Amino acid sequence: MLKIENLVKTYKDVKALDGLNLEVKPGQIYGFLGPNGAGKSTTILSTLGLIFPQEGRIQLFDVEVFKDGKFDEAKLVEVKKRIGYMPEHATLWDFLTPVQTLDIIADAFNIPKAEKEKRINELLNLVGLSDDRNRKVGKFSKGMRQRLLLAQALINDPELLILDEPMTGLDPTGIAEFKEIIREQKKAGKTVFFSSHILAHVEEICDTVGVIVKGKLRVEDNLESIKREFLRKAGYTILVETNVPVDWSPSGWNVTPLGEKRYRIAAEEDIREGVHDYVASQGAKILTMQVKEPSLEEIFLKMVE
Amino acid sequence: MMWGFHLEFKQSLRTKKLWVILGIMILLYIPVFYIIKSVGGSEITVGGAMAFLIQFVTGMAGFFIGILALLMGATAINSEVEKGTLRVAMSKPIKRISYIGGKFLAHSVVLLLALLLSTVVGIAGVVWLGAPLTSELIRDVLLLNMLLLIAMIQLVALGYIISTLIKSSGSALGMALVLAFIMFLIMPNVVGYLTFKAISDHPNMSYEELHQLRKDYTTKYLFYVPTSQVSVITEDVSSTDENLANTTYYGLPHAIKKNPVNLGILIGLTVAYLGIGFFRFLRMDLR
Numbered sequence: 001m002l003k004i005e006n007l008v009k010t011y012k013d014v015k016a017l018d019g020l021n022l023e024v025k026p027g028q029i030y031g032f033l034g035p036n037g038a039g040k041s042t043t044i045l046s047t048l049g050l051i052f053p054q055e056g057r058i059q060l061f062d063v064e065v066f067k068d069g070k071f072d073e074a075k076l077v078e079v080k081k082r083i084g085y086m087p088e089h090a091t092l093w094d095f096l097t098p099v100q101t102l103d104i105i106a107d108a109f110n111i112p113k114a115e116k117e118k119r120i121n122e123l124l125n126l127v128g129l130s131d132d133r134n135r136k137v138g139k140f141s142k143g144m145r146q147r148l149l150l151a152q153a154l155i156n157d158p159e160l161l162i163l164d165e166p167m168t169g170l171d172p173t174g175i176a177e178f179k180e181i182i183r184e185q186k187k188a189g190k191t192v193f194f195s196s197h198i199l200a201h202v203e204e205i206c207d208t209v210g211v212i213v214k215g216k217l218r219v220e221d222n223l224e225s226i227k228r229e230f231l232r233k234a235g236y237t238i239l240v241e242t243n244v245p246v247d248w249s250p251s252g253w254n255v256t257p258l259g260e261k262r263y264r265i266a267a268e269e270d271i272r273e274g275v276h277d278y279v280a281s282q283g284a285k286i287l288t289m290q291v292k293e294p295s296l297e298e299i300f301l302k303m304v305e
Numbered sequence: 306m307m308w309g310f311h312l313e314f315k316q317s318l319r320t321k322k323l324w325v326i327l328g329i330m331i332l333l334y335i336p337v338f339y340i341i342k343s344v345g346g347s348e349i350t351v352g353g354a355m356a357f358l359i360q361f362v363t364g365m366a367g368f369f370i371g372i373l374a375l376l377m378g379a380t381a382i383n384s385e386v387e388k389g390t391l392r393v394a395m396s397k398p399i400k401r402i403s404y405i406g407g408k409f410l411a412h413s414v415v416l417l418l419a420l421l422l423s424t425v426v427g428i429a430g431v432v433w434l435g436a437p438l439t440s441e442l443i444r445d446v447l448l449l450n451m452l453l454l455i456a457m458i459q460l461v462a463l464g465y466i467i468s469t470l471i472k473s474s475g476s477a478l479g480m481a482l483v484l485a486f487i488m489f490l491i492m493p494n495v496v497g498y499l500t501f502k503a504i505s506d507h508p509n510m511s512y513e514e515l516h517q518l519r520k521d522y523t524t525k526y527l528f529y530v531p532t533s534q535v536s537v538i539t540e541d542v543s544s545t546d547e548n549l550a551n552t553t554y555y556g557l558p559h560a561i562k563k564n565p566v567n568l569g570i571l572i573g574l575t576v577a578y579l580g581i582g583f584f585r586f587l588r589m590d591l592r
Contacts, residue, residue: 093312
């Protein structure tokens with residue numbers, strides 16, 4: 001769907017993308033994470049031909065649109081018919097109403113009139129702007145503008161939806177509706193690539209995550225694999241609760257008591273079986289035992305470090 | 306090309322600066338015609354009225370709409386980058402050249418409408434002064450509008466270059482105003498002084514020679530001011546005898562034929578500025 005290889009983009013003497021490699025597969029909801037200035041927006045803008053990288057390759061729908069420092073504009077225009085894009089920190093034309101805005105955007109895709117009207121009505125319903133269809137966008141709140149930006153991105157029923165920090169400025173209801181729309185897109189077989197700095201949103205709706213730091217992709221995998229890999233590298237934290245107090249000193253493990261019968265064990269590998277046997281050998285029983293899962297935030301912070 | 310055109314046309318017609326500048330210009334027409342009428346406008350000849358109309362519209366529209374064109378161009382691209390609307394537009398299946406082409410076409414149409422408005426008010430003024438509305442007048446007025454339109458396009462194109470060079474639309478607006486101040490007020494006065502100095506060094510020059518010297522200086526030292534080049538051309542629509550008593554009207558085609566260099570500079574620089582402005586837009590990062 002989207003494949004980026006060794007992409008380099010330098011602004012004056014700042015390397016925004018430093019040999020970036022990334023792949024978004026069909027049907028994925030891909031969360032693109034990174035701290036401020038990591039290169040998230042530069043990646044998205046490069047993908048759409050809105051900025052010019054110096055090196056690397058970009059493929060969209062298996063069509064090579066960028067190679068040897070040049071975009072093939074004819075090919076890019078052709079593939080853009082299948083893409084929807086919602087930019088970060090953007091507004092739409094203040095003097096237009098939502099209907100007029102979507103009408104003009106639909107014209108860029110040559111959508112026939114009857115289909116266009118139907119689509120505009122559907123989208124305004126979807127993003128909850130039906131009642132404001134004839135109000136000027138200039139009078140809209142930030143959240144309403146975000147909703148309209150999402151609607152314009154969906155006007156062509158895109159196969160690939162690219163969203164740059166889409167939930168900024170939305171209230172909790174808006175965020176919930178937004179997540180639902182993204183899930184609906186996945187159900188319909190669409191691919192969603194979105195950048196965000198709100199890790200909880202990414203964790204909740206994405207099946208694949210890419211983390212970019214200083215213009216390079218540090219990790220790209222599904223969330224489960226990322227967590228497993230993190231645990232493998234950073235070590236396991238096992239939380240144990242027993243029926244009676246246990247003396248851990250003969251075990252040789254790094255155990256911190258959290259209460260009379262509750263303990264935290266830090267280990268380099270998954271030693272749950274060993275813990276079970278040890279507790280039994282001490283004549284005690286395990287009431288609960290769990291491996292403390294790292295949050296995406298912990299993983300993210302560790303990577304950024 | 307029509308996609309960018311519709312949007313930009315609507316947008317340009319809604320900008321406050323368009324209506325403020327046009328409003329000031331039209332308001333200034335009224336006292337000028339009123340003064341001419343009160344100081345003996347009834348004695349005005351047909352040729353004199355036509356020559357006055359051509360030169361008056363060149364001066365007024367050239368200055369006011371010229372500033373408008375420069376400001377329009379200087380904020381055409383950077384303001385859209387700032388708002389993010391350009392990123393939305395260019396993420397759609399539209400070629401960059403089509404988008405900037407449509408924008409340019411819309412700006413040209415808006416400027417032509419502004420010029421026509423200025424001309425219509427000017428014609429109404431000379432008719433009010435007593436000059437008949439002849440086919441020759443209509444032809445020359447249309448030709449004048451074409452010449453002024455080229456001048457305005459040159460200024461819009463210069464604005465596009467500024468717009469692609471300066472990221473902040475506020476700074477670009479300031480830069481355009483400074484440039485307008487230098488081009489329309491400072492430099493013509495500097496060149497006027499140089500001309501006066503040259504004339505005073507040659508006190509025996511004939512009226513015709515003085516006229517030619519002034520034109521030569523404007524051509525040479527104000528080649529980058531398109532309205533000055535149009536003025537050089539329109540000065541030759543008529544001639545006045547040395548006593549300033551009789552005006553003979555020759556018409557704009559005659560004036561254009563007589564000044565091919567100025568027409569060449571006008572068109573040449575317009576094409577060059579447009580080329581540079583478009584090229585920069587095609588290669589610029591829209592972030």
